[in-house]
Amino acid sequence: MAKYLKIDSVLSGVVESLCAPESYMGVYHQPSFGSPMPSVELLSDIVERLRSVLFPGFFKEPFITPENMAYFVGSKLEKVRRELTKQVERGFCFACDKDEHACSADCAVRAESMCNQFLQTLPHVRRLLATDVQAAFAGDPAAKNPGETIFCYPSIRAVTNHRIAHELHKLGIPLIPRIISEMAHSATGIDIHPGATIGESFFIDHGTGTVIGETCIIGRNVRLYQGVTLGAKSFPKGENGHLVKGIARHPIVEDNVTVYSGATILGRITIGEGAVIGGNMWIVDDVPPGAKMYRNL
Structure with missing residues (x-):
């Protein structure tokens, strides 16, 4: 009996701590109107x-x-x-x-x-x-x-x-x-934000680890490979110190672009039509149409 009382005492303390408002603030959702x-x-x-x-x-x-x-x-x-x-x-x-x-x-x-x-x-x-x-x-x-x-x-x-x-x-x-x-x-x-705009004939080969951000605009006949990131370069904050929401911060990828595995493309930049981005490239500036960006080894 003493053993069970001890367990109840421990549980009671845990319950009390978890139910303290300062404990659940920020992780509790109270359903609106039930x-x-x-x-x-x-x-x-x-x-x-x-x-x-x-x-x-x-x-x-x-x-x-x-x-x-x-x-x-x-x-x-x-x-x-x-x-x-x-x-x-x-x-x-x-x-x-x-x-x-x-x-x-x-x-x-x-x-x-x-x-x-x-x-x-x-x-x-x-x-x-x-x-x-x-x-x-x-x-x-x-x-x-x-x-x-x-x-x-x-x-x-x-x-x-x-x-x-x-x-x-x-x-x-x-x-x-x-x-x-x-x-x-x-x-x-494969992580694609529902806000991303993607044109027809889109293919992600293999796909694992691919990330496409909220404000991406992807044209027609674009092919990505695994591990590609179309992300944001920075996250500006407002006067209140919080991140500014909803601004265009992800790349524009024009028609007929190919991006090979592991490439990271950041910011509101444009990858021009027909460009090819090689594997493991780090891109933070516009790429002109038809350019081929490869890492020299």
Whole structure:
């Protein structure tokens, strides 16, 4: 009995310390108006349903035919709309800094409207992804057919999540796009911020360790290799000492650029059309169109 009392005494002290306001300040989230947090598990299911619609016949539903495709796509998207609307509404509440009386009463209506707008972007998303798949197949001699890149390539997985997240990000939906991007980051090691703008026919060969920052603008037919960083050179602070948010601080990569493994490109600079950046290069200045930047050994 004394042994259990001793454990209870230790536990009581730990609980008291962890519940002290000075202990949890900065790491505690109190749900706004009792709203639950967005669910990573449900968002993962939503992304998988979207993948099965964007690439019909590849994931979980192998017997799709042109005759039954309308039923399949419609049923998947109706469930996506219902579930995503709930998650977007939760995202609004998570990001809300208003009191209960000032907060808009139509969050659910706004969330449904945004989800409908998002669904209307899916034909555009699929068109872009089709070009990404072809770029992966054309750019990798090891790929036996385009379907192999859809099934197996981490680049296609990461770019699929990004193109979904980017459309949600453009609508101004908080938190949800970042969760979707980080799902792919965890699964593939490819870190693409949902704010990054990426043109068609984009391919990341191998991909592990690639980082693409929030304000990057990437043109068409761009190829990156593993370990490439398109990052910020510095992080300016405002008068309050906090980092200034939302400024353009990442590179612009124009059409037909290739960046080899381990290259680091920093700041709001431009990599000109058709340029080639060699492996392990450190680039902080503009690169003219057609230039070839290699490290001399």
